Amino acid sequence: MAVNTQVKTMLKERPGLAVTEVISGSIAEEVGIEIGDRLTSINGREILDPIDYRYFSTEEQLLMELIKSNGEVWEVDLSKEPDEEIGIDFDPMKIRRCPNKCFFCFVDQMPEGQRNELYIRDEDYRFSFLFGNYITLTNLTKRDKARIFEQRLSPLYISVHTTDPELRKFMLGNPKARPILGEIREMVEHGIRLHTQIVLCPGVNDGQYLSKSVEELVRFYPGVGSLAVVPVGITGHRQGLYPIQEVTQEYARATLERIRPLQERSIKERGYPFVFPSDEFYIKANLPFPSVPSYYDLPQLENGVGLVPVFMEEMQRLVKTLPRRLRVAKKVTLVTGVSFSAHFEKALSRIRVSGLTLRPVVIRNDFFGSSTTVAGLLTGRDIIAQLESCPIGDLLVIPRVTLNDQGMFLDGKTPKDVEAATGTETVMVEPDAAGLIDLLNSRWSGD
Numbered sequence: 001m002a003v004n005t006q007v008k009t010m011l012k013e014r015p016g017l018a019v020t021e022v023i024s025g026s027i028a029e030e031v032g033i034e035i036g037d038r039l040t041s042i043n044g045r046e047i048l049d050p051i052d053y054r055y056f057s058t059e060e061q062l063l064m065e066l067i068k069s070n071g072e073v074w075e076v077d078l079s080k081e082p083d084e085e086i087g088i089d090f091d092p093m094k095i096r097r098c099p100n101k102c103f104f105c106f107v108d109q110m111p112e113g114q115r116n117e118l119y120i121r122d123e124d125y126r127f128s129f130l131f132g133n134y135i136t137l138t139n140l141t142k143r144d145k146a147r148i149f150e151q152r153l154s155p156l157y158i159s160v161h162t163t164d165p166e167l168r169k170f171m172l173g174n175p176k177a178r179p180i181l182g183e184i185r186e187m188v189e190h191g192i193r194l195h196t197q198i199v200l201c202p203g204v205n206d207g208q209y210l211s212k213s214v215e216e217l218v219r220f221y222p223g224v225g226s227l228a229v230v231p232v233g234i235t236g237h238r239q240g241l242y243p244i245q246e247v248t249q250e251y252a253r254a255t256l257e258r259i260r261p262l263q264e265r266s267i268k269e270r271g272y273p274f275v276f277p278s279d280e281f282y283i284k285a286n287l288p289f290p291s292v293p294s295y296y297d298l299p300q301l302e303n304g305v306g307l308v309p310v311f312m313e314e315m316q317r318l319v320k321t322l323p324r325r326l327r328v329a330k331k332v333t334l335v336t337g338v339s340f341s342a343h344f345e346k347a348l349s350r351i352r353v354s355g356l357t358l359r360p361v362v363i364r365n366d367f368f369g370s371s372t373t374v375a376g377l378l379t380g381r382d383i384i385a386q387l388e389s390c391p392i393g394d395l396l397v398i399p400r401v402t403l404n405d406q407g408m409f410l411d412g413k414t415p416k417d418v419e420a421a422t423g424t425e426t427v428m429v430e431p432d433a434a435g436l437i438d439l440l441n442s443r444w445s446g447d
Contacts, residue, residue: 016040016067017047019088026087031076033088038067049093051126055151057086098123099139101173103242104201109235111367129153132302134197137183138174148192155193155225158184162198162205163213171205181216188223195299197228200255202245207258214262218274221266226299229259230278236369246371252284272296278304280374283339304374307431308343314433315347321437326355326444331393333424334360334436335383335402337375347433356444361390367411375431376401380413384421392424397439399431 016038022028039047042056043063056062064076080086098121107121125144127133134157140148147153158180162168165179187194196217200206205213210229217227231247238244245251256277263273273296282289292298292313295306336344341362348358363386365372367379376399383398398415408414419426429435 017049017053017090020091021089023085023087023089026085027078027080028087031078032074033066033076033086034069036069037074039064039088039090040067041065049126050090051093051129051151051153053088053090058082062086093124093126095120095122095127096124096139097121098136099174100136100177102171103173104171104199104232104244106233106235108241109233109237109368111235111237125153125156128156128158132157134159134303136172136177137180137187138172138177140183145186148187149190152191154191155195156187158194158196160184160196160198160213160217160227162209163216164205164209167205167209171201184217184220184224188220193222194220194224195226195228196224197230197300197303199232200229200247201232202247202251204244206255210255210258211262214259214275218262218266218270221270221272221274227275228278228300228303228305229255229275229281230304231280231284234369234371236371247280247284249285252281253287256281256285256287276300276305279306279308280304280339282308283343308340311431311433312343312347315350315437318433318437319350319352322351322353322440323444324354326353329355329357330395330444331357331359331391332395332397332440333387333390333392334358335363335375335378335387335396335398336360337378338362338364338373340375351440353440353444356440357393359393361387375399377410378402379411380409380417381411383409383418384413387418387422392422394425395443396422396424396426397436398426398428400428400435401431403428 019033019035019037019039022033022035039053041047041064042053043059045052045056047053047056060079060082062078062080064078066074066076068074100121100123105121122133123135123139124133125135125140125148128135136159160180161171163181168180169175169177184194198205198210198213200210214227217224231252232244234244234246259275259277262275266272266274276295279289289309292306292309295309298306298310301307301310334348341360345360348360351358363378363383364370365377366382366385368377387396396418398418402409403415404410415426415428427439429439
């Protein structure tokens with residue numbers, strides 16, 4: 001690594017991206033970058049956020065401009081290996097707000113009096129690229145698109161809902177929403193890969209609208225890599241909102257019947273099913289899941305497509321790694337949501353370790369209402385209240401998907417709150433079979 005540092009001038013204003021971490025032993029520490037310095041440009045390109053930093057810092061030869069805490073402007077000229085990290089980090093980006101007013105938006109179905117951030121409608125292509133957040137492409141400027149194309153911010157995750165222009169405007173509550181097929185075509189033509197979803201609202205964007213949307217989106221394959229169809233989420237707090245029908249067993253079965261021939265046709269024509277119904281449809285329909293290979297490369301796993309069959313298959317394989325018996329008997333209580341409960345109990349029945357008692361507890365969602373059945377939307381207060389009269393045992397296990405990035409449940413409670421209320425050690429695990437088996441092995445494999 002070659003370094004040349006030069007002080008250019010002094011500034012009073014404080015533009016740029018503030019450095020919040022300098023890794024010990026890194027290039028950044030060696031050249032004198034400190035917490036509180038502000039990175040303004042790399043090789044003459046303005047740095048607006050951490051994505052810009054990640055993109056422009058991959059070059060071997062860098063000219064970095066920084067503003068020091070005393071107002072000095074430094075130029076740091078350095079050479080490094082292509083994959084070598086500089087060793088700095090920044091505050092999280094502030095998320096952009098959504099311009100839409102979707103009548104099925106979950107934010108509008110929140111109970112009153114919760115944390116302010118729960119009422120924020122987000123719509124930010126940067127978070128779509130980084131974390132797989134779904135966006136509608138309704139607030140992109142020409143500058144945004146130019147940046148997406150230049151920096152190859154791919155894949156992006158797009159909420160389509162319907163390809164019919166007028167119906168989409170109605171669903172988004174946005175009369176200015178541009179036709180989605182034109183937006184998708186532009187992305188694909190610039191080499192941006194997309195994954196898409198349709199939130200299915202009974203009597204609105206289903207039936208022939210759904211078939212038409214699938215047929216029009218699949219034409220962009222492989223640029224559009226997949227389409228997930230997920231049921232609309234309804235809470236008990238929809239007062240004064242557009243009426244939405246619930247997804248019944250009959251409706252779920254009819255939806256699966258409509259999607260199946262569309263999958264079969266795509267497999268025949270492209271060798272890939274393209275459209276995938278979410279697990280919730282099979283649960284609502286009370287029908288068996290397809291085999292894991294039927295999901296091919298599991299493109300929408302994080303969107304609840306294939307999670308249950310993958311969990312069941314992994315459990316069958318991983319239980320073989322557990323010990324046969326424990327020297328000291330242990331009792332473990334495991335929290336789950338209503339929708340996954342039957343499958344979870346079946347999976348746990350495969351764990352046969354002498355001396356180990358596993359007790360699943362199904363938590364109702366009193367916070368959002370009985371229509372909300374997924375574990376990811378359980379709250380700390382519901383878990384605490386419904387475990388109050390339960391003999392928990394030696395360990396309480398809760399799926400980590402119930403927590404946000406700050407380690408809190410939706411109602412602001414934390415795992416420590418649950419632990420204090422129950423008087424039982426509480427452990428968060430990844431919501432997959434490997435997470436649970438790893439926990440059990442880490443605790444008692446030596447017994």
